[in-house]
Amino acid sequence: MFHRSDRELEDEYYAVMKRCEYGPMPDAQEIWELCQQLIQEGYAYKAEKLGHYLPD
Numbered sequence: 001m002f003h004r005s006d007r008e009l010e011d012e013y014y015a016v017m018k019r020c021e022y023g024p025m026p027d028a029q030e031i032w033e034l035c036q037q038l039i040q041e042g043y044a045y046k047a048e049k050l051g052h053y054l055p056d
Contacts, residue, residue, distance in 0.1 A: 009037060013046055020053040028055055 016034055019026050031054055038047035 006041070009041055009043070013038060013043070013050065017050060020050070025053075 012034060016026055016031065020031070031050060035047040035051050035054075038044070038050070
């Protein structure tokens with residue numbers, strides 16, 4: 001499995017959050033995969049925030 005640095009992961013998190021809020025909306029798979037990586041790296045609180053953008 002590819003592991004990114006904390007900085008790279010954080011940069012991607014903020015980029016995806018910005019797209020969720022201002023468009024274009026990322027697809028659910030992209031959000032889900034980033035949430036999984038955030039959880040694995042100990043950022044569950046960020047995954048929870050991002051998870052609100054996943055469709056029901």
